[in-house]
Amino acid sequence: MNLKSLILQALLVSDFGPRITIKIVERLREDILNGKLKSGSEIKDALKKSVLDLLTSKGSNTELRLGFRKPAVIMIVGVNGGGKTTSLGKLAYRLKNEGAKILMAAGDTFRAAASDQLEIWAERTGCEIVVAEKENAKASSVLSQAVKRGKEQGFDVVLCDTSGRLHTNYSLMEELIACKKAVEKVVRGAPNEILLVLDGNTGLNMLPQAREFNEVVGITGFILTKLDGSARGGCVVSVVDELGIPVKFVGVGEGVEDLQPFDAEAFVNAIFS
Ligand SMILES: Nc1nc2c(ncn2[C@@H]2O[C@H](COP(=O)(O)OP(=O)(O)O)[C@@H](O)[C@H]2O)c(=O)[nH]1
Ligand SMILES: [Mg+2]
Numbered sequence: 543m544n545l546k547s548l549i550l551q552a553l554l555v556s557d558f559g560p561r562i563t564i565k566i567v568e569r570l571r572e573d574i575l576n577g578k579l580k581s582g583s584e585i586k587d588a589l590k591k592s593v594l595d596l597l598t599s600k601g602s603n604t605e606l607r608l609g610f611r612k613p614a615v616i617m618i619v620g621v622n623g624g625g626k627t628t629s630l631g632k633l634a635y636r637l638k639n640e641g642a643k644i645l646m647a648a649g650d651t652f653r654a655a656a657s658d659q660l661e662i663w664a665e666r667t668g669c670e671i672v673v674a675e676k677e678n679a680k681a682s683s684v685l686s687q688a689v690k691r692g693k694e695q696g697f698d699v700v701l702c703d704t705s706g707r708l709h710t711n712y713s714l715m716e717e718l719i720a721c722k723k724a725v726e727k728v729v730r731g732a733p734n735e736i737l738l739v740l741d742g743n744t745g746l747n748m749l750p751q752a753r754e755f756n757e758v759v760g761i762t763g764f765i766l767t768k769l770d771g772s773a774r775g776g777c778v779v780s781v782v783d784e785l786g787i788p789v790k791f792v793g794v795g796e797g798v799e800d801l802q803p804f805d806a807e808a809f810v811n812a813i814f815s
Contacts, residue, residue, distance in 0.1 A: 549566075549567050549570060549574075549585060549589060550563060550567055552586075552589065552814075553566060553567070553589070556774060556776040556813050556814070557745055557746075557774065557775070557776035557777045558776050558777065558779055558780060559746050559749070559777055559780045561780060562596070562779055562780040562783055565783075566589065566592050566593065566596075569592050570585070570588055570589070570592065573588065586814060589814065590810050590811070590814055593779055593810050593813070594806055594807060594810045596779055596782065596783050597779060597782055597789075597806045597809070597810070598806050600782050600783055600786045600787075600788075601782045601786060601787055601788030601789060602788060603788055604763070604788050604789065604790045604803060604804050605790075606734075606735055606763075606790065607734055607735060607762070608698075608699065608734055608735075609731055609734050611729055611730065611731055611732070612692075612693070612696065612697070612698060612729075613645070613689065613692035613693060613697045613698055613699055613700045613729065614698065614699045614700070614732070614734045614735075615689055615692075615699075615700045615702065615725050615729060615732035615733040615734055615735075616633070616699060616700070616701050616702065616733060616734060616735045616736075616737060617649075617685075617702045617704060617718075617721065617722065617725070617733045617735070617736045617737070617759075618630045618633075618701065618702065618703055618704060618737050618739060618765070619704050619706070619718060619736060619737070619738055619739070619755055619759065619761075620706050620738050620739035620740065620741075620751075620755070621706045621707070621708055621741075621751060622705075622706035622707060622708075623706070623741070624706065624739040624740065624741040624744075624767060625739050625741060625765070625767035625768060625793055626650075626703060626704065626706060626739045627650070627656065627659050627660055627663065627703055628663075628767070628793070628796060629737075629739055629765045629767060629791070629793055629801060630646065630660070630663065630701050630702075630703050631660070631663030631664075631666065631667060631798065632793065632797075632798055632799070632800055632801035633701060633765075633791070633801055634646060634663065634664075634667045634669045634701055635666075635667045635798040635799070635801075636801055637698075637699055637701075638667060638668070638669060642698040642699050643696065643697045643698045643699075644667075644669045644670075644697065644698070644699050644700075644701060645669065645670050645671070645672065645688060645691065645692045645695075645697040645699070645700045645701070646660055646663070646664050646669055646670070646671040646672070646688075646700075646701050646703070647671070647672050647684060647685050647687075647688030647689070647700055647701065647702040647703065648660045648661070648671060648672065648673040648674065648684060648703055649681045649684050649685045649688075649702045649703045649704045649705070649721060650681070650703050650704055650705035650706070651674050651678070651679050651680065651681045651684060651705065652681075652705035652707070653705065656703070656705065657673040657674065660673075660703050661673065666798060667798060670697075672684065672687055672688035672691060680717075680720070681704060681705060681717050681720070681721055682717070682720040682721045682723070682724035683724065685702050685721050685724055685725050686724040686725060686727065686728055688700050688702065689702075689724075689725045689728040689729055689732065690728050693728060693729060700725075702721070702725070702733070704717075704718060704721060705717070710754070715754075715758045715759075718755075718758060718759050719758060719759060722736070722759055734762075735762045735763060735790075736759055736760060736761055736762050737761070737762065737763050737764065737765050737790065737791075738751075738752060738755050738756070738761045738763075738764050738765070739764075739765045739767055740752065740764050740765070740766050740767070740775075740778060740781070741767055741768055741773075742766050742767055742768045742769045742771070742773035742774070742775035742778075742792075742793075743768055743771070743772075743773040744777070745777055746777055746780075748777045748778060748780075748781050749777070749780055749781055749784065752764070752781045752784075752785055752787075753784075753785070756785055756787065761785070761787050762787065763787060763788055763789065763790035763791075764778065764781070764782075764787060764788070764789045764790065765789075765790065765791045765792070765793060765801075766778050766789050766791075766792045766793065766804070767792070767793035768793060769792050769793065769794050769812075770793075770794040770795045770800070774812060774813050775792075775809075775813075776813050788804070789804040789806075789809075790803070790804055791803060791804055792804055792809070
């Protein structure tokens with residue numbers, strides 16, 4: 543097998559997807575042809591470097607942008623089951639430990655059990671929470687109410703859960719637009735962040751998901767979840783490369799401490815380990 547097909551195989555196995563694989567191979571092509579890259583380990587290092595370059599050149603700003611107006615508002619969006627509510631809980635824990643006063647907003651009014659799940663996280667992390675007062679409440683009004691309370695009572699950050707359906711679901715997208723407008727009405731410049739949760743197991747379907755959510759509401763960062771399992775989440779490299787949006791956090795389990803700031807170097811090492 544020649545070098546080029548070796549590299550192709552390595553990248554495809556890592557779940558990178560064809561487009562980005564070809565891009566990386568093209569980048570290494572010259573060095574392979576003129577004999578600069580010879581041994582397996584040289585190639586591996588060059589591969590790592592080129593993936594790391596893609597990740598850091600396009601999406602290097604992994605800090606949360608919380609701005610100066612209080613409260614900062616963070617919306618968590620994504621398809622069902624990806625880990626929105628869990629990530630919100632873990633993010634609350636992290637920000638609270640950094641000294642922020644956190645209010646949660648149970649904006650998933652689509653599933654009955656969703657606010658119960660968030661209430662458990664509120665208890666677990668010692669944060670306050672706003673839930674819908676009546677059944678069939680609009681998500682946007684729950685978020686609006688939460689941000690108002692956040693503003694009146696001096697909260698630093700309002701973390702907004704939202705409901706997930708497929709990214710192709712028209713009414714979900716309408717709802718997210720309404721949510722965004724509702725919080726903007728209360729605090730200018732809000733939401734500060736709209737974080738899209740991507741399940742590390744999703745593979746190539748990540749790309750259409752990310753495109754769609756980004757087109758509709760404008761994504762400011764990704765949370766890549768479930769990296770504690772067998773998934774390595776390589777496909778997120780294509781997403782970062784295409785959309786130029788950074789991964790801000792990774793989820794590595796279901797516990798309160800299992801959300802870590804994205805570390806591009808560690809991520810790339812794990813992909814090629
Ligand atoms: N192992 C693991 N499980 C996770 C992670 N994030 C979420 N989950 C689990 O994935 C399932 C769906 O999560 P949930 O937060 O309810 O997803 P949502 O529908 O997007 O709100 C739950 O069983 C979570 O415990 C993670 O980083 N690692
Ligand atoms: Mg949820």
